[in-house]
Amino acid sequence: MSRVEYVARRVLSAVVTVVLAATINFLIFRAAPGDASTQYQMCRTCSAEFRDYLREDLGLNRSVIEQYLIYMGDLFRGDLGHSFQTRAPVWDELTGPLMNTLPMVGFGLLLGLVLGFAVGTMSAWRRGTVADWAPLSGSMFLSVLPVQWIGLMLLLLFSGTLPSAGMSDPYLRFSDPSWWDTLVDRAEHMILPSLAIGLAWCGVWALIVRSALVGSLGEDYILTARAKGLHSWRIMRRYALPNSMLPIVTMLFLTFGYIVAGSLLVETVFSYPGIGLELYQAVQNRDYALLQGGFLLLTVAIVLANLLADLLYFKLDPRITR
Amino acid sequence: MTRGMVTWMCRYPGGAVGTVVLGAIVVLALLAPWVSPHGSREKAGGVYERPSWSLPLGLDDAGTDMVTLLLWGARTSLLVGFAAALIAVVVGGTVGLLAGYVGGKTDAVLMRITDYMLVIPDIPLLLIVATVWGRSLTSVILIIGLLSWARLARVVRSEAMSMRERAYVRRALTIGAGAFRVITQHVLPHVVPLLLTLAIFAVGNAILVETAIAFLGLGDPSAISWGRLIQNAFAGQAVSRGAWWAIVPPGLAVGALILSCTLIGRALEEKLNPRLRTGHLSVHSFRVARLPVDGRLTSRTGKRM
Numbered sequence: 186m187s188r189v190e191y192v193a194r195r196v197l198s199a200v201v202t203v204v205l206a207a208t209i210n211f212l213i214f215r216a217a218p219g220d221a222s223t224q225y226q227m228c229r230t231c232s233a234e235f236r237d238y239l240r241e242d243l244g245l246n247r248s249v250i251e252q253y254l255i256y257m258g259d260l261f262r263g264d265l266g267h268s269f270q271t272r273a274p275v276w277d278e279l280t281g282p283l284m285n286t287l288p289m290v291g292f293g294l295l296l297g298l299v300l301g302f303a304v305g306t307m308s309a310w311r312r313g314t315v316a317d318w319a320p321l322s323g324s325m326f327l328s329v330l331p332v333q334w335i336g337l338m339l340l341l342l343f344s345g346t347l348p349s350a351g352m353s354d355p356y357l358r359f360s361d362p363s364w365w366d367t368l369v370d371r372a373e374h375m376i377l378p379s380l381a382i383g384l385a386w387c388g389v390w391a392l393i394v395r396s397a398l399v400g401s402l403g404e405d406y407i408l409t410a411r412a413k414g415l416h417s418w419r420i421m422r423r424y425a426l427p428n429s430m431l432p433i434v435t436m437l438f439l440t441f442g443y444i445v446a447g448s449l450l451v452e453t454v455f456s457y458p459g460i461g462l463e464l465y466q467a468v469q470n471r472d473y474a475l476l477q478g479g480f481l482l483l484t485v486a487i488v489l490a491n492l493l494a495d496l497l498y499f500k501l502d503p504r505i506t507r
Numbered sequence: 508m509t510r511g512m513v514t515w516m517c518r519y520p521g522g523a524v525g526t527v528v529l530g531a532i533v534v535l536a537l538l539a540p541w542v543s544p545h546g547s548r549e550k551a552g553g554v555y556e557r558p559s560w561s562l563p564l565g566l567d568d569a570g571t572d573m574v575t576l577l578l579w580g581a582r583t584s585l586l587v588g589f590a591a592a593l594i595a596v597v598v599g600g601t602v603g604l605l606a607g608y609v610g611g612k613t614d615a616v617l618m619r620i621t622d623y624m625l626v627i628p629d630i631p632l633l634l635i636v637a638t639v640w641g642r643s644l645t646s647v648i649l650i651i652g653l654l655s656w657a658r659l660a661r662v663v664r665s666e667a668m669s670m671r672e673r674a675y676v677r678r679a680l681t682i683g684a685g686a687f688r689v690i691t692q693h694v695l696p697h698v699v700p701l702l703l704t705l706a707i708f709a710v711g712n713a714i715l716v717e718t719a720i721a722f723l724g725l726g727d728p729s730a731i732s733w734g735r736l737i738q739n740a741f742a743g744q745a746v747s748r749g750a751w752w753a754i755v756p757p758g759l760a761v762g763a764l765i766l767s768c769t770l771i772g773r774a775l776e777e778k779l780n781p782r783l784r785t786g787h788l789s790v791h792s793f794r795v796a797r798l799p800v801d802g803r804l805t806s807r808t809g810k811r812m
Contacts, residue, residue: 201619331761334718334757337746341751449631454741468638480632483628
C-alpha cells in the first residue's frame with residue numbers, strides 16, 4: 186500500500202464515520218418521545234395553531250427521509266440549526282465555550298502527560314522494586330477515581346486559596362485591569378479544573394506508558410543492548426521508548442474521547458463556562474438542537490484527532506505501509 | 508480453599524487483594540437491609556451532622572446516615588456494574604467472534620460499527636440517550652452496556668482471527684463440522700478466559716460511568732448509588748459547608764471497588780499472557796517468566812484457567 190493510498194483510506198474512513206455519526210445523531214432525536222414542537226421550551230402552554238406553525242417552521246410535517254436530507258444538507262453548509270432556548274445559531278452558541286475549554290483541557294492534558302510519562306518510565310525501569318509498585322499502585326488508584334470526585338476533593342482542599350468557580354473574576358473589570366492582570370486571573374481560574382483533569386489522566390497514562398515499556402523491555406534487543414554494556418538510560422531512551430511509542434500514541438488518541446467527556450464533568454464541578462457546561466445546561470433545558478450540534482462537534486473533533494494519530498504513525502513506524 | 512487457590516494468591520497478590528475487597532463489598536451490599544444502622548430514608552438527625560461515635564460517617568444534607576447510604580448505594584452500583592458488563596460481554600463477544608471468525612464483508616461492516624462506537628464521545632452520547640430515554644435504572648444499565656462493548660469486540664475479534672488459523676479448527680472444518688459447531692465447540696471455549704478478564708474490567712468501567720451519569724442528574728431519581736452520593740454532596744453544597752464526610756467516603760468506595768476489579772483483571776491478564784512477566788532492564792536481576800508451579804506450560808490463550 187502506497188503512502189497516498191494509506192492516507193486516502195484513512196481520510197475516507199474518517200469521512201464515513203462523521204456521516205455515520207450525523208445519521209445516528211439524527212435518528213436518536215427522532216426516537217425521542219414527541220417531537221421538537223411538543224418539547225419546545227417556549228411551547229409548554231401554546232395553542233394548537235402555534236404548534237402547527239412550529240411544525241411547519243421546523244419542517245416536521247415532511248417525511249423522515251426528506252427531513253434527513255435537509256438535515257444533512259444543512260450540515261454540509263455548516264448550519265447546525267438554531268438553539269431551542271435562545272434561537273441563536275447553534276454554531277455561534279458553541280464556539281465561544283469551545284474556545285474557553287481548549288486552553289483549560291490543553292493545560293490539564295499537558296500536566297497529566299508529563300506526570301504520566303515520568304511515573305510510567307520510572308515504574309517500568311525499576312520494575313519489581315519499591316520504585317515500581319509504589320507509583321504503580323498510586324497511579325492505578327488515581328486512574329479509577331471518578332474525575333468529578335477529584336474535582337470535589339480539590340474544591341474541598343483549595344476552595345479558600347484558589348478561585349473555585351467560573352473562568353474570570355466578575356469584579357476584576359471594575360478595577361481597570363492591565364492585560365497581565367487579566368491573564369493571571371484567567372490562569373488562576375484554570376488551575377483547579379486543569380489539575381483535576383491532569384490528576385485523573387496521569388494515572389491512566391502512567392499505566393499505558395509502563396505497560397508499553399514493559400512490553401518492549403522484554404524484547405531480545407534489550408537483552409543484547411544490555412549485554413553490550415550500554416547504560417540503562419541509553420537503553421531506555423534509544424531502544425525501549427521509541428519502540429513503545431506506537432502503542433502509547435494509539436492509546437493517547439483513543440483516550441481523547443474520554444477526556445472530552447471528563448471535561449464535561451469537570452466543567453460542571455467548577456462551573457467553568459466551556460463546551461461541557463454548555464451541553465450540561467442544554468440537557469437541563471432539554472435544548473435538543475444545541476445537544477445535537479454539540480455532540481456532532483465533539484465527534485468530529487475526536488475523529489480528526491484519530492486521523493491525526495493515524496497519520497502520525499508514519500513518523501513512528503515506517504513499516505506501516507506494508 | 509484448594510491448594511490451587513493458595514498458589515494463585517501467592518503468585519498474584521494484587522488479584523487476591525482485589526478478590527477479597529470485591530467479595531467484602533458484595534457481601535456488605537447483599538446484607539445491607541440487615542446491617543445498616545438506620546433506614547435509607549430515615550432522618551437520623553440534623554442536616555450535615557458531624558461524625559460521632561454513634562454516627563461514624565455523619566449525616567448527609569437530608570439528615571440521612573452516611574453509613575446506611577453507602578451500604579445501600581453499593582447494591583445499585585454493583586447491580587449496574589455487573590448487569591451492564593454482562594450486556595457488554597454478550598454484545599461485544601458476539602460481534603467480536605462473528606467478525607473475527609467469519610471475516611470478509613461481515614468483518615468489515617461490524618468493525619466499521621465498532622470503530623464508530625470507539626470514536627464517539629461516550630459521556631455526551633450517554634447524556635443525549637439518557638435525556639431521550641428517560642431516567643430509570645434499566646435505561647442506565649442498557650445505555651452503559653450498549654456503549655461499552657466496542658473495546659471488548661476488538662480484542663475478541665483479534666483472538667478469534669488467530670483462532671481461525673489454528674490447526675484444530677482447520678481439522679474440525681475439514682472433517683465437516685459446521686461453522687456454528689466450530690464457533691461454539693472450538694473457538695468459544697478458548698475465548699472464555701479472555702472474555703472473563705474483559706468482563707471484570709467492564710464491571711469497573713460501568714461503575715465509573717454510572718457515577719458520571721448520576722453526577723449529571725440523569726440516573727434513576729429513586730435509586731441510591733455511590734455515584735448518586737457524590738452528586739448529592741455536590742448539589743447539597745457539602746463543599747462550602749465543609750462536610751467532608753459526605754464527599755470523601757463515596758469517592759473512596761467507588762475507587763476501592765473499581766480498583767479491586769482492575770486488580771483482578773490484571774491478575775487474570777497476567778495469567779493469560781505470562782510474557783507480561785518478562786523484562787530485561789531490571790536493575791537488580793533479569794526477569795524471566797516463572798514456570799507455573801506444577802511445571803506444565805500454559806498456552807498463550809490460557810486454556811487452563
